[in-house]
Amino acid sequence: MNETNPFKLLGSKIVYQNHWMKVREDSVIRPDGSKGIYGVMESRDSVMIVVLNEAREVYILQTFSYPASAWNWELPGGGTEDEAAEQAARRELVEEAGMTAQSWTQLGNTRVCNGLMSERKTTFLAQDLSFGEKVDSGDKELIREGKFVSFAEIGDMVKRGEIDDGQSLTALYLAQQWLATQQ
């Protein structure tokens, strides 16, 4: 695939940053020849985990989304710190669900919002589980209960709007693709 960039970069500056995000504004010549800007939000790359038990049920947890100002069900995951993606996934699984897994499979690496963000997300399948205590990372008030549910039940929860996190659905798509090759 030809990677020719149809934009010409004239300059770049950080216009806002906090601990979790950086917003970059580039000055560009657009593909049509006009001068303009392009804003990009840079955030830490992230991970999401499809935790599968022996009944082939998936672990979901009820978390609070600050931007949506709502509690909802989603798959475990979070931003990477100074660590490899699989290490981040192992850490998040302990922190958010109190679980460890013997078997880890990378299912995909996707862009979260390819028009506005640089963030990429690595999705893992975690199997052969052991159950322990959650490790409080300071976010425990943002997670309520967790539970295992079947793929069919997840489909029903999506239909009812109880799961509306697009990134969780991306992970489930990848998991279903993987499962289809295992049958």
Add this chain to the structure above:
Amino acid sequence: MNETNPFKLLGSKIVYQNHWMKVREDSVIRPDGSKGIYGVMESRDSVMIVVLNEAREVYILQTFSYPASAWNWELPGGGTEDEAAEQAARRELVEEAGMTAQSWTQLGNTRVCNGLMSERKTTFLAQDLSFGEKVDSGDKELIREGKFVSFAEIGDMVKRGEIDDGQSLTALYLAQQWLATQQ
């Protein structure tokens, strides 16, 4: 579901904006009682379209992602303007693919990035297609070819990294769920 917000809002300000995004920084009392900030990127809500032909193949197009600085395959879609979601989807389908569809089905409404963004995306299924000319909305240099491919071929393209747009996979998850109810 109890919608209690565990954050207390102290104040809010816009710290950056351009034509496509607004970044809001809220001053908050966090769930653990400490004072802090929460940054949220606000962008236009958006639509994505699973265009299905009579062979049950899906239309994909090769577009340029500025944040990724790469060409890749994804489903048609884009931001809403001052219009309802279905109208935006109809407009995008003409602009990006030169197509109109007689049959429109809303498949879901999902949050794009529930930790950092307020944007919601409505996914539609478009069927009973008519083919015409693309309408140039000023983005034509950012779209190369488009084509219909089977769900199986899409799965292979995802495996090979030729499709890595998470939002397209969210839409495909919703389409597969819908198709499963049609058989």
